[in-house]
Amino acid sequence: MKAFLKFPNDWRWMEPWVLPGLLVLVWAVCGQAGLAPDYLIPRIQEVGKTAWHYVAGGSPGPFAGRFLTDLKASLLRVGGGFALAVVLGIPLGVLSGRFAWVNRGFSNLIHGLRAVPGITWLPLAVVWFGVGMKTTLFLVAMAAFFPIYMNTVEGVRRINPLWIDAGAMLGVTGAGALFRILLPGAMPTIVAGLRLGLGISWAYLVLGELTGVPDGLGAAVMDARMLGRVDMIVVGMILIAVIGRSTDRLLVGMLKCLFKSAGRMSS
């Protein structure tokens, strides 16, 4: 049976664009047909115009030309928080995956904390770190840590024990085994954890920027909410989606460049 919506090889790059394209089409048609009032779903032309002004400036208004400043601030916060989560999550995950007693020692703490919604940390974080960069870093790092940690543990635990034996017999033990066998062997799962972590970083970015920071994509969305600018809210959402997806591609590309195992073990 022929797969539904399967493109010939030359056109395969289009496959990921079919659904977003359809969504935009439905949106445009709905607006044109007047199916929903503008305060529920702003028209696509309005959103496009707002986006243009947000990115390129040119018209007066609270959002004109803010995009680059916001993007820079948000990327810094996401990048910093995500990096913190990686630096903590991967080493701890390797230890827990390798040593059952470490895993047991951390299990209640980590799986308990994991259940606590990030938003409940917000008041405490603001008291501890004040409004802005540090609070956002904390929230992003906190949120991204769990998927990174858990996937690293799983990846390391599921490593074929024969690889470890084979490595030892071929002369690779200790730190050598960590870098030559454990990390490459667990890489597909670690990559999955990193991607989940980066995705959730963007979600928590907005939470962190809720607190009244002057810049950032989340702050722009929150300002738009205050001003009742639904079009600007949608612009913010779309931009976060686009940037989130781009950083995801970038992450995967970088990992494939840096680690043979990231590219070769995913078919």
Add this chain to the structure above:
Amino acid sequence: MNPSESVPQEKPEEGRPFHLEGIALGRTFRVNGGSLQVLEGVRFRISTGEFVCILGRSGCGKTTLLKVVAGFLSPSSGRVLINGRDVRGPGSDRCVVFQEDALFPWLTVKENVTFGLRYRKKDGPRGLPDVDRLIESVGLARFKDYLPREISGGMKQRVALARVLVLHPEVLLMDEPFASLDSQTRREMQELLIALWEQTGHTVLFVTHDIEEALLLADRVLVMDKSPGRIREEIPVALPRPRKPETAEFLGLKRKLLETIGD
């Protein structure tokens, strides 16, 4: 009386020392609070360049024995000696070809073969081995840039063989390496192994449950008993190579082994 004492022992030829020796090897495992004796009083002596098969049914502890010799497991009692020295932990002097595919899936065939070279302790003035020639000698020249998942099971075991041969191990340990291959591929691999062994003169300890395989390959077959695992009998195979499974001598030995193992 220690059961291993009753096992007839081979005499080494004059001037040939025992290369690999197991003395009263025992291994117990803790299972559900109890203890399970998997090996008891296992004793063997293998001379340099000898090809010895350990033959036993599944679950008789032959893989455990091989892991103890390899150093992956420490014996609960007894000793493993190589050239008279105690074995402590795994080392590239005793290399294992595993039953399953234990190649590193993120490395190409050639990278798998050269993996051990980079980490080999510099313990001797052996020149850099000709990796490409080795890869060719196991018949993988065309596939050296392939990933393990892109090649067949038989080829994977060729890679597994090459990645240990490149280290010039003193002893080659093989844990049913051809068990999961189809019969034709298995025959090819057996021939390849014998050809390489005749060239290199490694000492080989080869574990198998396949009587015919043991008779095709070995200078000597050690038959292993189950629960606890110990060496029950030892049968020299004095047939000239290449061996033909249809000859009367071969069939006679096969019948004898069948009886021994079937008791």
